Amino acid sequence: MAYINNTASNRVLRAAFDKYWTRQRVSDGHVVYTSTANNATVTLIVSGTRNQKxxxxxxxxxxxxxxTFHFPPHERVFL
Structure with a gap:
């Protein structure tokens, strides 16, 4: 498991959020997801690389x- 600092990606094809997230639509084209518990996970399908959790x-x-997804510091595991 690797610890990753702030990142951004426009190569995310699909993101699956677990039940520990809330979603808020801020405006057209802008969405904010907020984690409601520690160890909240997102599984990503990213173009050109392996799936990530x-x-x-x-x-x-x-x-x-x-x-484009803008991620705060997080832990990453390739699936």
Whole structure:
């Protein structure tokens, strides 16, 4: 498992959030996902690489702006 700092990606084809996330639509093309528990996970299918499982701490936010995902510091595991 690798710890990753802030990142952004426009290569995410699909993101599956577990039950520990809330979603808020801010405006057209802008969505904010907030983790509601420690170890909240997101499973990603990313173009050009293996699938990834990301783990976040409670209260962290993922911003999606026009299809680009902006991730706070997290842990990553390749599946």
């Amino acid at each position: 990301l783990t976040f701490k409670k209260g962290q936010r993922i911003f999606v702006v026009s299809g």
